[in-house]
Amino acid sequence: MSIPEASLTPAQARAEHARLGAEIATHDIAYHQNDAPTISDADYDALRRRFDALEKAFPELAALPSPARGVGSAPAQKFAKIRHAVPMLSLGNVFDATEVEDFVERVRRFLGLGPETPVAFTAEPKIDGLSCSIRYENGVLIRAATRGDGFEGEDVTANVKTIGEIPHRLHGAAPAVLEVRGEVYMTHKDFAALNARQAAAGEKTFANPRNAAAGSLRQLDSAMTAQRPLHFFAYAWGEIVGPMPATTQHGMVTAFKGFGLPTNARMVLCHSAAEMVAFFNRLGEDRAGLGYDIDGVVYKADNLDFQERLGFVSRAPRWAVAHKFPAEQATTVLRDIEIQVGRTGSLTPVAKLEPVTVGGVVVSNATLHNEDEIARKDIRIGDTVVVQRAGDVIPQIVRVIMEKRPADARPYEFSQVCPACGSAAIREIDEKTGEADVVRRCTGGLICPAQAVERLKHFCSRNAMDIEGLGDKQIEFFYEKGLIKTPADIFTLEPRDKASLAKIENYEGFGKLSVKNLFAAIEARRSVELNRFIFALGIRRIGETNARRLARHFGDFNALRTAARAAGDPASDARAEINNISGVGNVLAEAVADFFCEEHNERELDRLLAEVTPTPMEAVASDSPVTGKIVVFTGALERMTREEAKAQAERLGAKVSGSVSKKTDILVAGPGAGSKLTRAQEAGVRVMSEDEWLAMIGA
DNA sequence: ACCCCTCGAGTTCT
DNA sequence: CTCGAGGGGT
Numbered sequence: 254m255s256i257p258e259a260s261l262t263p264a265q266a267r268a269e270h271a272r273l274g275a276e277i278a279t280h281d282i283a284y285h286q287n288d289a290p291t292i293s294d295a296d297y298d299a300l301r302r303r304f305d306a307l308e309k310a311f312p313e314l315a316a317l318p319s320p321a322r323g324v325g326s327a328p329a330q331k332f333a334k335i336r337h338a339v340p341m342l343s344l345g346n347v348f349d350a351t352e353v354e355d356f357v358e359r360v361r362r363f364l365g366l367g368p369e370t371p372v373a374f375t376a377e378p379k380i381d382g383l384s385c386s387i388r389y390e391n392g393v394l395i396r397a398a399t400r401g402d403g404f405e406g407e408d409v410t411a412n413v414k415t416i417g418e419i420p421h422r423l424h425g426a427a428p429a430v431l432e433v434r435g436e437v438y439m440t441h442k443d444f445a446a447l448n449a450r451q452a453a454a455g456e457k458t459f460a461n462p463r464n465a466a467a468g469s470l471r472q473l474d475s476a477m478t479a480q481r482p483l484h485f486f487a488y489a490w491g492e493i494v495g496p497m498p499a500t501t502q503h504g505m506v507t508a509f510k511g512f513g514l515p516t517n518a519r520m521v522l523c524h525s526a527a528e529m530v531a532f533f534n535r536l537g538e539d540r541a542g543l544g545y546d547i548d549g550v551v552y553k554a555d556n557l558d559f560q561e562r563l564g565f566v567s568r569a570p571r572w573a574v575a576h577k578f579p580a581e582q583a584t585t586v587l588r589d590i591e592i593q594v595g596r597t598g599s600l601t602p603v604a605k606l607e608p609v610t611v612g613g614v615v616v617s618n619a620t621l622h623n624e625d626e627i628a629r630k631d632i633r634i635g636d637t638v639v640v641q642r643a644g645d646v647i648p649q650i651v652r653v654i655m656e657k658r659p660a661d662a663r664p665y666e667f668s669q670v671c672p673a674c675g676s677a678a679i680r681e682i683d684e685k686t687g688e689a690d691v692v693r694r695c696t697g698g699l700i701c702p703a704q705a706v707e708r709l710k711h712f713c714s715r716n717a718m719d720i721e722g723l724g725d726k727q728i729e730f731f732y733e734k735g736l737i738k739t740p741a742d743i744f745t746l747e748p749r750d751k752a753s754l755a756k757i758e759n760y761e762g763f764g765k766l767s768v769k770n771l772f773a774a775i776e777a778r779r780s781v782e783l784n785r786f787i788f789a790l791g792i793r794r795i796g797e798t799n800a801r802r803l804a805r806h807f808g809d810f811n812a813l814r815t816a817a818r819a820a821g822d823p824a825s826d827a828r829a830e831i832n833n834i835s836g837v838g839n840v841l842a843e844a845v846a847d848f849f850c851e852e853h854n855e856r857e858l859d860r861l862l863a864e865v866t867p868t869p870m871e872a873v874a875s876d877s878p879v880t881g882k883i884v885v886f887t888g889a890l891e892r893m894t895r896e897e898a899k900a901q902a903e904r905l906g907a908k909v910s911g912s913v914s915k916k917t918d919i920l921v922a923g924p925g926a927g928s929k930l931t932r933a934q935e936a937g938v939r940v941m942s943e944d945e946w947l948a949m950i951g952a
Numbered sequence: 953a954c955c956c957c958t959c960g961a962g963t964t965c966t
Numbered sequence: 967c968t969c970g971a972g973g974g975g976t
Contacts, residue, residue, distance in 0.1 A: 457966095464966060595962065603963085620963050622969080647964055647967060691970075692962095794972080796960045836958085838973050 266311045273304045305417060305479070332407035332471070335398040337386060338432065338492040342403060342565065344551065344575040353533075353552070354526040356574045360554055363563055363571065373555040375502045376532040377488060377520035379575055381546035382438030382466050386491055387413060389431045392423040399470070412470050413437075415479035423512040428495030433514060435487035439466040440545045443482035461613030462546050484545075487514040502555045522555060533576050540578075546613075549577040580641040582651065583616075585609035587636050590621065590665060592672045594703035596711050596791055598695040600671065600678055602627060604638075604650060612642045619648040623691045624667035633662040671695035673703030699853055705739070706732050708791050712740045716797055717789035718778050722771040730760075739857055740789070744779065744864035747772045779865055783810060786867040792848040794841050801870070803845070805903065806834045810867045814858070817849035835909075871904055878949055880906035882918040887930060898943075905950055913938060921946045 261269070277300055347353055361372060384400040397413035398406035413419060416437070423431070439447070444462040451458045459465035469481035487509040498508035503522055510516045519536070523529045533550045540547060554560055554572040563572040589605040602621040609616055619640060621627050630653060632638065637657035638650050671678050676697030680689040695701050709728045713720040720743070723731075731737040736746060736757075750757050750768075758768045781789075787810075788800035795803070807813040819827035820842060831842040848854055884907045886898055898921070899909045913920060913932045920933040920940045933940050941949070 460966070468966075593962090597961075599962075601962065614965065616964080618964065622962085642964085649968095794960070798959060836973070840972060 261307075261310070263311060266307055270304070270307045270311070273300060273307070276300060277304060305415060332409060332473075334401075334405050335396060335408045336405050337398065337401075337403070340403050341384060341386060341400045341406070341434065341491070343569055344573055345569045346575050346577050348577055348579065350526070350530045353530055353574075353576060356552065357526040357529070360559070360563060360572065364559055371524050372559070373501075374523050374529060374552045375506075375520055375555050376523050376529050376550050376552050377517055378536055378543070378547040379549040379551045379577075380436040380438050380486055380517070381463050381548045382436040383463070383470060384434060385409070385413065385437045385470070385485070387419065387433045387435075388492075389423055389427060389433065391429060392427045394419070394421045407471070409470055411475035412472060412478040415475055416483045416485055418515045419485050420513040423514070425511055425513075427512050428493050428498065430492055430494035431512075432491030432493070433487045433509060434489040434491055435485055435514075437466055437470055437483055437485050438462065438545050439469070439481070439483060442544065447481065460615070463613070485515050486517045488517065488520075488551075497557070500557050502553045502557065502560070505557070523552070529576075537578060547578075549575050551575050581612040582639050582641045583609045583611045584637055584639055584654065585616075587632065587634060587638050587650075589634055590627070590632075592668060594671060594673050594695055594701065594707065596704060596707035597793060598671070598678075598697065598701065598704050599692045600668070600695060601692075602667070604632070606638075606640065609640060611640055611648065614642070616640060616642070616648045619650050621650065624693060625691060627665050627667070631664070633658065633665055635659045635662045667693065671697050671701055671703070673697075674701035676701060702732070709737065709740065709743075711791045712789045713743070714789075717785055718781055719785070720778050721774040722767070723774070727771075730762075734760075739860070741857060741860035741864055743775055744861075746775065780868050781865060782870055783808075783867040784870050786810065786865065787813070790848070792845060794844045799837065799841060802834055802836050803831075804870050808869065810862070814849060817845050820846035821850040877905040877907075878951075879919070881908070883908045883910050884919045884921065885910050885913050885917050885933075886921045887913075901950070919946070 347356055357372070357374070361368070361370075364372070366372060386398050386400070386406065387394060388396045388398075394414065395410075396408065397410045399409055400406050414421060439462040441462060444459070444465050447465055448458040459468060465481075466483060469478050469483055472478045472481075488506060490505065497505075498511075499505045503520065506516050506520060521532055523532060529550075529552055536547070536550055552574055554563060560570070560572040563570070565571060586607040587604050588607055591603045591605055593601045593603055595601060602624065604619045604621050606617050606619060621632065630650065632650065632653055635658070637654045639652050639654065640648055641651050642648050669678055670676065674695065674697040676695050678693045678695050680691075680693050682689055695704065697704065699705070706729055709732065710725050712718055713723040713728065723743070728737065731746075736749070737743055746757075756768075757763050757771075758765050782804075784797075784801040784804035787795065787803055788797050803813055807816065816827040816830055819825050820831055822828065823843070828842055828846065831837060831845055832839060879902065884902050886902075886909070902909050910917065917933065917938045920930065920938050921943060922930050922933075922940055930940065
């Protein structure tokens with residue numbers, strides 16, 4: 254029997270921590286590398302739990318390196334990215350009983366089942382936390398990642414390991430590889446206690462349990478996470494290598510429980526839409542007493558064969574859906590309407606609200622989208638309005654409470670001029686339909702300071718030039734001081750600062766070190782991938798994807814520039830060339846030509862190219878198994894988006910075509926493939942699944 | 953000619 | 967996340 258952690262002296266704790274760490278590490282090697290465990294799973298978990306308990310009681314221990322955490326788990330500056338072997342998808346939403354019936358009916362119809370055949374669905378609370386994927390290999394916890402964008406998340410292994418109820422080693426005979434997915438959350442009680450502690454320590458408090466859980470899991474220092482009471486429910490899975498533990502959804506979750514993972518006891522099996530809705534209503538009544546936040550119910554087709562047959566529509570499974578509780582609403586007073594100017598000159602009205610709590614977050618701004626929206630809802634300054642958070646995130650104004658309208662409230666008149674530069678603001682007229690654009694735009698262009706700042710922000714942003722240290726605040730500051738007016742100015746900042754008497758390091762908020770870091774970050778971006786460079790220019794309608802298309806087609810910046818300038822003539826070959834790039838049509842070709850034919854853009858480009866060198870995009874392989882092959886993708890792809898698949902294939906030197914012909918070499922067919930598959934079979938074209946394709950290209 | 957999907961652009965708060 | 971519009975397939 255070991256001494257309770259609380260009665261150990263720090264020195265004793267430290268000694269035991271070191272001893273346990275070494276012991277756990279040898280067991281990890283015996284089990285993992287030699288596949289020859291020397292102790293039972295239960296004993297192993299006991300060691301782990303003792304180790305964690307020590308770190309919890311003596312947080313300073315968690316900061317020490319330990320072999321039990323594997324090598325090199327010293328606190329990282331940032332989280333490493335982890336690509337999910339199987340993407341973590343989102344769920345479609347339904348909001349009422351009719352839509353639940355539609356969902357059940359859709360599943361039934363897709364499977365070709367008659368009304369007499371019963372289909373079972375699981376129903377479970379939808380926990381309001383963060384989804385997380387935990388990978389076990391040979392039963393040992395190897396890695397844990399946040400959901401991220403669904404395809405790539407952040408490595409939070411060290412932090413997840415501090416969550417007591419997540420086993421470091423699974424019990425029983427788990428598959429060789431098991432990626433368990435579930436929700437990390439915080440209970441109401443723990444949340445209140447944490448906030449009280451934070452407040453007492455003068456630290457910032459969290460708005461709601463979800464944010465507290467997210468903030469805790471994303472601590473760079475896992476010793477901090479260890480002090481936060483996080484919990485976990487397992488409800489799904491990603492990659493599994495080895496025999497499936499069950500053939501049904503509820504069977505899988507039961508198996509998870511057998512492996513020692515926490516699961517939600519409220520999951521039930523339903524056999525009709527009526528039963529599902531009844532569960533939803535019952536849970537709604539119990540909601541406040543659960544002790545943790547939920548935002549609805551998730552229904553899943555229980556039979557895993559059915560799940561496989563149902564497949565996916567774009568990024569959501571057809572076999573599951575989230576039944577959300579109605580969005581929480583609140584009433585507040587609209588104090589003012591402010592006009593924001595976007596990078597493209599778009600004028601967006603934003604409601605300034607009397608701060609109000611909606612769904613656990615204090616809201617003081619809400620977008621009003623455009624002037625038609627204001628007119629449609631007849632929103633006036635001084636009105637009392639109903640606010641809700643759409644899709645649980647973005648606040649929106651639902652309606653005006655007319656009874657509370659002040660007698661002197663006048664209809665809102667949308668400004669006809671730009672609030673930043675005073676230029677005329679117009680709604681462009683579509684030449685074909687004669688209809689006015691929904692957005693009103695400032696015509697100031699270069700002279701508009703608001704647009705200039707927004708363009709600079711875009712230029713520096715993460716997916717564009719990615720200049721660290723030049724955030725929104727810094728850009729606004731440098732613009733105001735007249736130090737940076739256009740993108741090229743960024744790269745002459747350092748020499749100008751050296752020559753100037755008013756050094757940046759003397760301004761408030763800057764120091765010698767931060768200025769040095771900033772200059773280093775700028776230097777690092779003097780060479781940048783061509784696609785990023787094109788995107789950074791902020792050409793209208795040219796976002797990330799289209800920038801990549803242009804970069805891939807032209808290969809280097811001068812080729813694009815020459816062609817785009819020649820494309821100023823709509824009848825030119827150059828215009829046709831751009832137009833013929835797959836995914837680029839008339840409108841985009843014209844936008845590109847317009848940008849490059851503008852004289853001030855030309856001048857700015859010359860200045861910029863004197864400072865920055867666009868480098869070729871990632872090379873196209875010339876010796877891959879698919880080099881020179883013509884490939885067609887059809888049906889739903891499950892591991893990546895079609896565009897990603899295309900980009901990847903092109904990187905490997907394959908040509909991606911949209912339709913099957915005699916020249917086609919390979920058809921990659923996903924679920925739901927139709928006419929192309931038929932045509933390929935007729936033409937004798939080689940057909941393969943997405944998995945076979947990935948195996949072939951070695952991905 | 954129409955329909956579906958993807959992309960761009962704008963937005964909130966921690 | 968949501969809207970509208972552009973592009974491509976049917």
